[in-house]
Amino acid sequence: MARAVSETHGEILAAAARRFAVTGYRGTSLQDIAREVGCSKATVLYHFANKEALLAELMAPAIAVLRDLDDRLTGLTGAAAQQVAAVGFVDLAVRFRREIALLRGEFPELLAQPAFAHIQQISERLRDAFAGHSERPGARISALVLLAGIPEACAEFVDVPDDELRPALLTLVRRAVEPVESSLPQPPTTEDKES
Amino acid sequence: MARAVSETHGEILAAAARRFAVTGYRGTSLQDIAREVGCSKATVLYHFANKEALLAELMAPAIAVLRDLDDRLTGLTGAAAQQVAAVGFVDLAVRFRREIALLRGEFPELLAQPAFAHIQQISERLRDAFAGHSERPGARISALVLLAGIPEACAEFVDVPDDELRPALLTLVRRAVEPVESSLPQPPTTEDKES
DNA sequence: TCAGACTCTGACCGATCGGTCAGTTCATCG
DNA sequence: CGATGAACTGACCGATCGGTCAGAGTCTGA
Numbered sequence A, B: 001m002a003r004a005v006s007e008t009h010g011e012i013l014a015a016a017a018r019r020f021a022v023t024g025y026r027g028t029s030l031q032d033i034a035r036e037v038g039c040s041k042a043t044v045l046y047h048f049a050n051k052e053a054l055l056a057e058l059m060a061p062a063i064a065v066l067r068d069l070d071d072r073l074t075g076l077t078g079a080a081a082q083q084v085a086a087v088g089f090v091d092l093a094v095r096f097r098r099e100i101a102l103l104r105g106e107f108p109e110l111l112a113q114p115a116f117a118h119i120q121q122i123s124e125r126l127r128d129a130f131a132g133h134s135e136r137p138g139a140r141i142s143a144l145v146l147l148a149g150i151p152e153a154c155a156e157f158v159d160v161p162d163d164e165l166r167p168a169l170l171t172l173v174r175r176a177v178e179p180v181e182s183s184l185p186q187p188p189t190t191e192d193k194e195s
Numbered sequence C: 001t002c003a004g005a006c007t008c009t010g011a012c013c014g015a016t017c018g019g020t021c022a023g024t025t026c027a028t029c030g
Numbered sequence D: 001c002g003a004t005g006a007a008c009t010g011a012c013c014g015a016t017c018g019g020t021c022a023g024a025g026t027c028t029g030a
Helices: A006-023 A031-038 A041-047 A051-073 A078-095 A095-104 A107-112 A119-130 A137-156 A162-176 B004-023 B030-037 B039-047 B051-073 B078-095 B097-102 B119-130 B136-156 B162-176
Strands: none
Touching: A006 A051, A031 A041, A031 B004, A051 A078, A051 A095, A051 A119, A051 B097, A078 A095, A078 A119, A078 A137, A078 A162, A078 B030, A078 B051, A107 B136, A119 A137, A119 B136, A137 A162, A137 B136, A137 B162, A162 B136, A162 B162, B004 B030, B004 B051, B004 B097, B039 B097, B051 B078, B051 B097, B051 B119, B078 B097, B078 B136, B078 B162, B097 B136, B119 B136, B136 B162
């Protein structure tokens, strides 16, 4: 009955994604996943060190893109940071909205897990960029509303095609974001916004 | 050692609020709450039928206001509905942001509990109103971003005073919301928006 | 004084959780 | 053929969960 290793590994991963999307991470037991695959719980733990490793592998691509966005943000300030953050984050949320849907509302406690320790800091820098590094409360509040609301909307509209969801979100962001006062006379370097 | 009933009852409620705010609803056990009060777990369950009843009593005031908003929304369409929904929802989120913070990201599964069965429907009607009852995807997407993001922002900025948070959010909503085409020539009846 | 109601508790329950482990099956290869 | 190692499993573990229950302590009013 032993299948090729990669086969079962992938099946477990797919089953986990399906179950997490329905009942959430905490609400899904290893037994549930095993039942869906048609193997024993011990088999799941043979292929993955623990439950957290299963989630980490599922989220790895999305996290890689998030880190890349964080890198592209370093050094940018004001309107330039706003622009890169907005385009990058909307793109990220749209592309990985299925992964986001898996975690529906479990981000806070999930981020506390060792595997996602750095995500917290990245999201704080992203929020700063969204606010154009402004200290004005209005700017920071708008930034957080968008950063929290966009993933939620992406997870909800899983079936809306990318090229409909993305422009709608970008239009919303442009309208909603507080225009930042150019404290530094910074030329709008929009050259790398589509890299 | 027996205290007055209302005293212990209130202490348990306060302790639960404190613990829920830190570790979330699911992440807080009845034992945790009992430890914080300085009584036994059985005492907690003497004063409250079960864990869900504890949460329900904690959220009761917020839910009452939400139902009231829902009532005021019935019959309204287009821009009028948008206006009432925006002002009402922002006010609700600001006033009860401590209660919202308790549940940080646990809304989806919490709403599945019997005690909150009707909330799901109310929030759907609220989303419709935010979108001005428009079917345009852009309008519906913006509505969901705001409806999901505003509570999150309110929970995050617990320490920002009301009269700073509220106008910032209202400004954001006015900028972000898609202006609805007045399909019905409806006079802007804003008379009851501040009742 | 005493019955009954109220408040509170320790001990216990069944269920479920993530995770471990010894051992079985089986394909591959020297 | 026999040895090896990867794939897989059932049985089991300790911990924790929400919840139950019989009974102890205390107060009150007839």
